Amino acid sequence: xxxxxxxxxxxxxxxxxxxxxxxxxxxxxxxxxxxxxxxxxxxxxxxxxxxxxxxxxxxxxxxxxxxxxxxxxxxxxxxxxxxxxxxxxxxxxxxxxxxxxxxxxxxxxxxxxxxxxxxxxxxxxxxxxxxxxxxxxxxxxxxxxxxxxxxxxxxxxxxxxxxxxxxxxxxxxxxxxxxxxxxxxxxxxxxxxxxxxxxxxxxxxxxxxxxxxxxxxxxxxxxxxxxx
Amino acid sequence: xxxxxxxxxxxxxxxxxxxxxxxxxxxxxxxxxxxxxxxxxxxxxxxxxxxxxxxxxxxxxxxxxxxxxxxxxxxxxxxxxxxxxxxxxxxxxxxxxxxxxxxxxxxxxxxxxxxxxxxxxxx
Numbered sequence: 001x002x003x004x005x006x007x008x009x010x011x012x013x014x015x016x017x018x019x020x021x022x023x024x025x026x027x028x029x030x031x032x033x034x035x036x037x038x039x040x041x042x043x044x045x046x047x048x049x050x051x052x053x054x055x056x057x058x059x060x061x062x063x064x065x066x067x068x069x070x071x072x073x074x075x076x077x078x079x080x081x082x083x084x085x086x087x088x089x090x091x092x093x094x095x096x097x098x099x100x101x102x103x104x105x106x107x108x109x110x111x112x113x114x115x116x117x118x119x120x121x122x123x124x125x126x127x128x129x130x131x132x133x134x135x136x137x138x139x140x141x142x143x144x145x146x147x148x149x150x151x152x153x154x155x156x157x158x159x160x161x162x163x164x165x166x167x168x169x170x171x172x173x174x175x176x177x178x179x180x181x182x183x184x185x186x187x188x189x190x191x192x193x194x195x196x197x198x199x200x201x202x203x204x205x206x207x208x209x210x211x212x213x214x215x216x217x218x219x220x221x222x223x224x225x226x227x228x
Numbered sequence: 229x230x231x232x233x234x235x236x237x238x239x240x241x242x243x244x245x246x247x248x249x250x251x252x253x254x255x256x257x258x259x260x261x262x263x264x265x266x267x268x269x270x271x272x273x274x275x276x277x278x279x280x281x282x283x284x285x286x287x288x289x290x291x292x293x294x295x296x297x298x299x300x301x302x303x304x305x306x307x308x309x310x311x312x313x314x315x316x317x318x319x320x321x322x323x324x325x326x327x328x329x330x331x332x333x334x335x336x337x338x339x340x341x342x343x344x345x346x347x348x349x350x351x
Contacts, residue, residue, distance in 0.1 A: 086241055089241040090240065090241055090244060093241065093245060096248070100248075100252060104252075132339075134338075135338045138245055138249060138338050139336065139337050139338065140335070141245060142242065142245060142334055142336065143335065144241050145239045145241055145242045145313075145334065146335065148239065192283070192284060192313045192314040192315075193313045193314070193315060194315050194316075224315075224334075225330065225332050225340070225344060226330060226331040226332075227329065227331075227347070227348070228324045228328060228329060228331070
C-alpha cells in the first residue's frame with residue numbers, strides 16, 4: 001500500500017515536471033518566434049524608411065541640380081535689366097538736358113526781347129511749360145534707380161540660396177548647415193522702401209497685389225521731405 | 229561765383245539727375261560714387277557749400293559719411309541732405325543723430341528739391 005502510494009506520488013511529480021518542461025519549451029519557442037517576427041517587422045519598417053530617405057535625397061538632388069544653375073541665370077537676367085534700364089535712363093538724361101537748355105534759352109530770349117510781342121510771350125509760356133514737363137520726367141526717371149534697388153534686393157537672397165544648396169549637395173551633414181537659413185527675415189531687413197515692405201507683408205498674408213501710387217501732388221511730395 | 233554741391237550716390241543715373249537739377253539752378257557740382265570717395269575728395273581740400281548723399285552705398289554708407297564730415301572742423305556746420313529710398317523713421321532718427329540737416333525720400337521733385345537746397349544753404 002505504501003509502495004503504491006509512493007509510486008503514484010512519483011508519477012505525479014514526474015508528470016508535473018514533464019508538463020512544466022513542455023510549457024517552458026513552448027513558451028521559449030513562442031517567445032523566440034515572436035521576437036523573430038518583431039525583428040523582421042522592424043527591419044521591414046527600416047528598409048521602407050531607408051527607401052523613402054533615398055527617394056527624398058534623390059528628389060532633392062534633382063531639384064538642386066536644376067535650381068543651382070538656374071539661380072545665376074535669373075540673377076544675370078536681373079543684372080542685365082538693371083544695366084539696360086540704367087543705360088536708357090542715362091541716354092534720356094542727355095536728351096532732357098539738351099531740351100531743357102533749349103527751353104531756357106528760348107525763355108531768356110523771350111524775356112529779354114525789347115519787342116515784347118504776343119508770339120514771344122507764347123514762346124516763353126511754352127518754354128515754362130516744357131521746363132515743368134522736364135521736371136516731371138526727371139522725377140519719373142528716378143524709378144530706374146528705385147527698380148534697380150528692388151531687383152538687387154531680390155537677386156541677393158537668390159545667390160544666398162544657391163550657396164546654401166551647393167553646400168547641402170556637397171556635404172549634407174556639415175555642421176554649419178544645421179543653423180536655420182532665415183532668408184525671409186534677411187530679405188525683410190534688406191528693404192529700404194515702404195512699397196517693398198508692403199508687398200512682402202501682402203505676399204506673406206496671401207493678399208492680392210495692390211499697386212502703389214506714385215506721389216503726384218505737391219502735398220504728397222511734401223510728405224517725402226523732413227528737415228531736422 | 230556759383231556755390232558747390234557735393235553729390236554722393238552709387239547710382240550714376242541718380243548722380244546725373246541730381247547734377248542736372250542743380251546745374252540747371254546755377255550750382256556747381258562735384259560727384260562721388262560712395263562715402264569713401266567723398267571723404268577722399270573732402271580731405272583733399274574740397275569745401276562744398278552743401279552735401280547731398282544717398283544712404284545705402286558700398287564701402288561707406290551715408291550715415292558713416294555724415295559722421296566723418298562732422299569730424300572735419302571746416303565742415304562741421306555744412307548742411308547735409310540725405311536723398312534716399314529709405315523711408316523708415318528709425319533710419320531718419322539715425323541720420324538726424326549723425327548730423328544730417330534734412331531727409332528727402334526718392335523720387336525727388338526737381339523744383340521742390342531746389343527749394344529745399346535754397347532753404348538749407350547759408351546766404
